[in-house]
Amino acid sequence: MMNRLVAVLAAATALEPVARRTLLKGVPAAAALATPALAADNALQKTSCFEVIPDSSLALKPKLTPIKPDKCIGGLKAAKALYLGEHHNSLRDHLLQADILRALRRSEPRRPMAVGLEAIQRRFQPVLDDYLRGAIGLEQLEQQTEWSTRWTWPFANYVPVFEAARLNNFELLALNADSEDLGVVEMGGLAGLPNATLAKYIPDRRVFADFTNTTAFREYIAYVVAPSYRSHKEMGILRQTISGQQLKEDMPFKNFYSGRMLWDNSMANTGAVWTRKNPSGLLVSVIGADHVKFGGGVPNRYAYAAGLDLDKVRTVILNPSAVDTAGPQLETLRADAPVPLTLQIRFAAAAGDGGIPVINGD
Template sequence: MPMLVLLLSIGVAALHTPQHGNQHCSHVSRRALAGAFAAAGLSGVLPTSAATLLLTEDGVTLRSAEIYSVVPDSTKTLSPTVKPLTAGTIVKQLQQCRAVFLGEHHNSAADHLLQSAVIRELHKERGSLPMAVGLEAVQRRFQPALDSFVAGRIGEVELEEATEWRKRWFWPFAAYAPVFRACRELGIPLLALNVDSEDLSRVEVGGLPALPPETLRSYVTDPEGFSAFAATTAFKEYVAYIVKPSYQMHQRMGILRTTITGQMLDEDMSFRNFFSGRVLWDESMGSASAAWCRNNPEGLLVGLVGSDHVKFGCGVPARCARQLPGGLASVASVMLNPLPSDTVRDPSIAGGPGGRLNFGEYILQLRYAPVPGDGGAPVIGSKPEDRERAAAVSQARVGSAVLPLADYLMFTTPPPLTKYTWVESSSIQS
């Protein structure tokens, strides 16, 4: 497909904003933190929460976690549920996939400990079958440093320096140390997934056309699939629910005049450029993951990426699945320690009475296609073939009218002094 057509299709998706009453969800991105730190003249190391500081590297195991599968519902009742699973069951299910994406909160030590536990359990289950761990936290140019670390040629201090961690990622290196140690100990290759900051900054200034064609092709290896992915109603709903509110949050914070590299802009970054940077980021991680899977036919790629890149079906997992023969059947998405504020617009929603976690406060799915008799608002621009088109590019399963929050939800068992009551299942209308 000609690159001009590809770029035009991205613009169309970016400018479509459904007008029915979806709630929106926003997060503080790495670009936002970069802008905030640059504006304040600071270099950032973010603290972990008080709760996560109570955890030790040996204090979290997969078998002590609360685990649920999300069961979406495309009937007129729109009543998704969650089903509790054992650690043994989910390990067996995940190890049958080609790629598994664990959606993290970057500054949460608990999330990274849980990632380490999942990696160890999967490695134990797989035996001699190949496995790799992909990292959003590391940009592609630093792949040699990851190789050197796993091979034992450099240590953690040298790895932090070699990846320019404090300049390019900001969140504490120490929080990720359990993952690095597990991979080195077990001989699991580490894979750099992310776009180089210099390239992302160019896009934030001038959109995708600002990248040299060969650079764009290195990230977008499947231009026709990339274009088709942006043209579905499901994706447009996802953009309105996830990406547009994130842009608006950046506007309210007053940090859209700084790129990821700290370059100052004369005016706020346009939504088109912001959106283009976001989809390039997702496509880069999805494409790199899919390439490793294709090169390792019996392999399992475990991707460690931010929760916003995992949730509601149109982020990294779907972009990877689109490029694999098995589609969504070969990929799994997992949200780690999600809060209601990860799924709804109002971040003040933090739990039920007495701090209890209640799945009724979560948005477990996003409706993107009409469901006869559901009583919901019409989907702007919907077409009869919406479900088929979403399934064709691995955004949704065949016949589904909704985008589930994720395939699985995992919660770290709270440490002492923190008490929760876990409910087995609940439901909420999208």
């Protein structure tokens, strides 16, 4: 069974079709919406929540249904892992994440819970531990994780998440691959990493190979990762690795893809290790929406690594617009054409059909 996607929205207008011109102007998905109040204690109650019910039949007719915030939390806590897909620069997303953490803790005061952070690279796990035990404050946390060079999105926007985790007895997990290792992969592919280093991120190569050899994964790559690569290429930002090495020509797709796989595997396997140590626990990961949508990035990979059925994983896209769910069709739509909301991409093969479906709900 495919895991359900719960879309948590701050405004119903986020579901309306968006003209491609808006994307081309570089406006972030949440930028055109109202700036939130700084207080986030009741952010969830002021939010419209919708649940996507996928359809595994040949009809491919997923449904989008509204649910109340309390029921939403009930569904989320039934999982072993929850992925909150964010827009990194959106304070509203981070305020909502913080309120979801508080609601989860209120619902289960004694359950082991952890917050996994894409923003923090693995080497800085001791810094997160120091913050949780009160040895350092937020200023030292920002400095000692080298936030300004390794993540760069506004640290202040993430403060509500850090504080909600600390005050509500969550562990904090550094999920992301170290820039030094990712830079090597972007230069020369996965083969460029020493075996011992690669094993930190991909501990079982057979599991890795099995996961990538599925229709669902190939559809995800074609629908999400390949368009992202072409977008990066158009913007002229493929001449430098994440760690700053200059390239003589654009990074080839193979290395871009390999870097993405290292990134996603790092987040998935770090979470899976925590789950195995805490079998009754709930892992809540705050990561970018592209790594969450349609499950093909981190969530399904986590389930595979942790040995869990997909119904033990929940995925959430925070404050989405139709652009968030769009794929290759953005490259062919007229600038003023509406972008349809896509609820599901194919996760099983259809005989004689090699295309990428764009599936809209009711």
